[in-house]
Amino acid sequence: MDNNADLKDFLRTRRARLTPRAAGIGDALPGRRVPGLRREEIAALAGVSVDYYVRLEQGRNLNPSTTVLAAIARALQLDDTERAHLFDLAKARRGRVAVPRPQRVRPGMHQMLETLDDAASPAFVLGRRMDLLAANRMARALICDFNLLPAAQRNKVRFMFLDPRARELYVQWDKVAAETVAVLRVEAGRHPGDPRLAALVEELSMRSEEFRRWWSDHQVLVRTSGTKLYRHPVVGELTVDFQALQLPEDPDQTLFVYTARSGSPSHQALRLLASWDAAPLVAPEGRRS
Incomplete structure (x- = not known):
């Protein structure tokens, strides 16, 4: 991963999606070739010189101030997650970043x-790079028994793209997989000096065309709650709600807890899964424990 390239590509993709009408500068004139806004239009909206913004988007050695970054974020109409990601990318260019500890x-x-x-609530803890740090028995029965994998391979993104079982398990695999890449993009901005994250991105880019395409979109996402649809080989289809809680004493760790509405078919399916201790847990790549 290249910090300069990530910053310029992020700015370019955010500029390309913003139309003149959405930016409040009128409708696009006929024959306009540039998708989205031009660089000079973003510079004018942000109140910076065209040359300054061009050099920033080209990845030249600039150290934009907080005020300038905030103005560019407003001009590009970034949401809170995108704004934080922009600041992370700019910060990563200002000096050497320490390699995260285990x-x-x-x-x-x-x-x-x-x-x-x-x-009967599946729960697990994700760390940096979306590494699976811990999971209860319910989570291992519902998703994958990560305990059977070598520690270096216990990663939610690897499972999503490199284990064929994931495409059968997630009813909306395309949606979940694209969101997973967007979450990993946030991780890359927060930890630009992490060699294991860089190796993960390189491996997935080589082995998955879908990952490579979604990674180049530079979408970013922070998940705090939502719904997942599963097609489990033992208990069938079920819908679960999840809450994601960042741990105050371990800010790089997030606890995910899955629940289903009491009395619903999905709740009954989780109860059935909880009582399924005589049967084997579903393991990666079709193996069973």
């Missing part, structure tokens, strides 16, 4: 995950 899940969190098993 992550550990606290004993109390492991106990919480086991408690959620009793409530």
